[in-house]
Amino acid sequence: GAVVSQHPSWVICKSGTSVKIECRSLDFQATTMFWYRQFPKQSLMLMATSNEGSKATYEQGVEKDKFLINHASLTLSTLTVTSAHPEDSSFYICSARASRRSPYEQYFGPGTRLTVT
């Protein structure tokens, strides 16, 4: 159980275009979803936290107008990279949390590799 999928698994886009990445919890309802960014050989950097039906909370230094997050349902969150530039190229990973209990566990998607040319 606790499977999270991401789509697409990789995408190449031209500079200036927008790209949408989907994150779905397949067998559970996710009260909270998280979006991370990971650079080569580095750890995960949290970008934002999204709760279903409310606005996402962005980490310091993350441009909310550039990285649009929508958590429209308990099983789907989307990250849209707007006006992408080569420096936005990275590995984007989402995770989902099943409940607000503590200790909680996050289940991660397989990641999306974005390359901006």
Next chain:
Amino acid sequence: TQLLEQSPQFLSIQEGENLTVYCNSSSVFSSLQWYRQEPGEGPVLLVTVVTGGEVKKLKRLTFQFGDARKDSSLHITAAQPGDTGLYLCAGEGTGFQKLVFGTGTRLLVSP
């Protein structure tokens, strides 16, 4: 700001050797999780430890949570090439819903 430092950053060993990875912080965490990540994939949860001093075993992997819930260790016995990957610890801070990830330890086990 809560930080988790992992050591070593990189470890290259031969099959059959033992190793320990450390995850340290000056902050107290409600729980701590260990993940393994392979290239091009998302992290996979290995274990969650909650109680100070708690020890959990997962086959050849032994996880320990420090008594003060500020640090943790991962010990692998008789490492195998399949253990190769990036090991990440992550802590849940008191009152926070997000995880703080450690700096990561990259393990390479050669046959």
